[in-house]
Amino acid sequence: MGQTLTEFDTIAAISTPIGEGGISIVRMSGEDAVKIANVVFKGKNLLKVPSHTIHYGHIVDPEDAQIVDEVMVSVMLAPKTFTRENIVEINCHGGIVVTNRILQILLKNGARMAEPGEFTKRAFVNGRIDLTQAESVMDIVRAKTDRARQVAEAQLEGGLLEKVQAMRQDILDTLANVEVNIDYPEYDADKVTGEQMIKVAEAVGDQIDDLLSTAAEGTALRNGLATAIIGQPNVGKSSLLNYLTQSDTAIVTDVAGTTRDTLEEFVAVKGVPLKLIDTAGIRQTDNKVEKIGVERSKKALNKADLVLLLLDASKELSAADTALIEATADKKRIVLLNKIDLGQKISVAEAKKLTNSTVIAASILRKENLDELKEAIKTLFFNGIENSNEQIMVTNQRQVGLLEKAKRQLQDVVQALRAGVPIDLAQIDFNGAWDTLGEITGESSPDELINQLFSQFCLGK
Ligand SMILES: Nc1nc2c(ncn2[C@@H]2O[C@H](COP(=O)(O)OP(=O)(O)OP(=O)(O)O)[C@@H](O)[C@H]2O)c(=O)[nH]1
Ligand SMILES: [Mg+2]
Structure with missing residues (x-):
């Protein structure tokens, strides 16, 4: 990440969702952004306005002098600016045709259609943000809960970047020391440096462990906790999905075997992001589908x-139920005794004994005791996770x-030095860990990886 700005062409894209809305924004970034905008804009001379100002006027197609919007x-x-280049944003009336037309006019007058994520990529390449921050931009857009947004915002502020940079600095300082001692070998310099390298490798390893301990919650917040609704046919699985998503996404009938494919929906239950998966009832069947x-x-x-x-x-309780209890035994599990409106032949105590899990008796049809279920999900999520x-x-x-890779490399350093391997050999893995950590921030990432990462972004971001 150098300080010098790389020269790029000027890109343009629609940055708001395609559809009808109050306004749409067409965005341009690059050296010629203002020049191109000025050609198609009727109003003030944009070449003469101060930076970070907004101006009223009309977009006119230079080809036929017609007012577009x-x-x-x-x-x-x-x-x-976000990309560190000149940026022009055109706020037009929301609408597919108008917005597209403005984009087309910009493209005809010297801009190039942006690739997905290209604005953010320029912010990265021009050194305004690192890879963790670029990723957080996307996470903010996709955040499904407020907590997920908070974490993404902290990452955008550079929280993770700072931690990783501090670890890299520690490694670098030690490496520098080794170089000095190799150049000026004295009697016990090798031993002292070796001990220092072990100390730093272990300390950085501990910091990596701390970060990794946040991964379970971090990834769950970002992607949702994969939650499978499991049970025999007709027990009410799809009804539960519909209740939790407050929709009628899944088809519910009294025919056993209604759901024949897995169905995924994202919901936040009391602040816990779940990726709910409704499944086909598990039973022996001859039906192919x-x-x-x-x-x-x-x-x-x-x-x-x-x-x-x-x-x-x-x-x-049937033999099939028992089989499902066994099949789910090694999972985090909540057992829902459903249809208690029709009588209750399985008691909560009995089910608890059998499953060693949280058990809730409920009626999905009558919406009874379902808040208890939500509470149980929340408790399980926040208790299972530290920090x-x-x-x-x-x-x-x-x-x-x-x-994880950096951690392994650091462990190898410690092991090698303890086994009496010469310091300049152990140093290779130490160097490797420094490189690996640099890949997190993008400081030592290969180009193709960076391209692949940004291509997952949405257009106009
Ligand atoms: N009485 C009663 N009926 C319920 C309850 N919950 C669901 N049902 C009914 O049970 C039937 C089956 O519900 P579904 O939600 O389709 O069950 P499922 O587990 O998805 O079934 P498959 O997709 O066939 O495996 C429907 O007629 C529901 O209305 C409940 O708490 N009480
Ligand atoms: Mg179903």
Whole structure:
């Protein structure tokens, strides 16, 4: 991340969702942004206005001198902008045709269509933000709960960046020391440096552990806790999904085997983000379609962080129920005894003894005791996770993978030095850890990785 600005062409994109709305924003970034805007804008001379000002006028197609729309145009001059380049934002009337037309006119007059994430990528390449901050921009856009947003904002403020940079600095300082001692070898310099390297490797390793301990909550906040609704056919799984999502996404009928595919919905239950997965009732079946559904249910179960196991309380516990209890035994689990409006043949105490889990007796149909279920989900989530007030968290698999790799490299350093390996050999892994940590912030990331990362962004971001 150098301080010098890389020269780029001028890009343009629609930065608001495509559709009808109050206003839409077409954004341009690059050296010529103001020049191009000025060609198509009728109002003040934009080349002469101060930076960070907004101006009323009209977009006129230079080709036929026709007025396209009445607009407000913001001019923000480099370097104090999101991309560190000149940025022009055209606020036009919301509407697909108008917005597209303005974009087309900009493209005809010298701008190039931006790729997904290209604005944010320029902010990264021009050194305004690091990779963790770029990722957080996307996370803020996608945040489904307020807590997830808070964590993303903290990351955008550079919280994770600072921690990673501090660790890299510690490693670098030690490396510098080693270099000095190699250049001026004295009697016990090697031993002293070796001990120092072990100390730093262990200290940085501990800091990595601290960060990794936030990963479970961090990734759950970002992606939602994968929650599989499991149970026999007709027990009320789809009814529960619909209740929790307050919609009628899933088809509910009294026909056993209604749901034949897994269905995913994102909900926040008392602030806990869940990725709910409604599944086909698990049973032996000869129906081809249902069979596939049952297989998918089993897969969903494997991947689940949390299982909501539904049992029909109005009937005696069956062998099939027992099989499901066993199949879900090693998962975080809440057992819901459903249909108590039809009588209760399985008691909460009995189910508790059998499952060693939180058990709630409820009626989804009558919406009875469902708040207890929500409370139970909340308790499970926030108790299972430490540092729950922590703002600086590891929120995605990319970060987790790199931290784990750096941790292994540091462990190797310690092991090697303890085994008497010469310091200049152990140093290779120490160097490696420094590099790996740099990949988290993007300081030592290969280009293709960076391109791939930004291509996941939305257009206009
Ligand atoms: N009496 C009663 N009926 C319920 C309750 N919850 C769900 N039902 C009914 O049970 C039937 C099956 O509900 P679903 O939600 O489709 O059950 P499912 O588990 O998704 O079923 P499959 O998709 O076939 O596996 C429907 O007729 C629901 O209205 C309840 O608490 N009490
Ligand atoms: Mg169903």
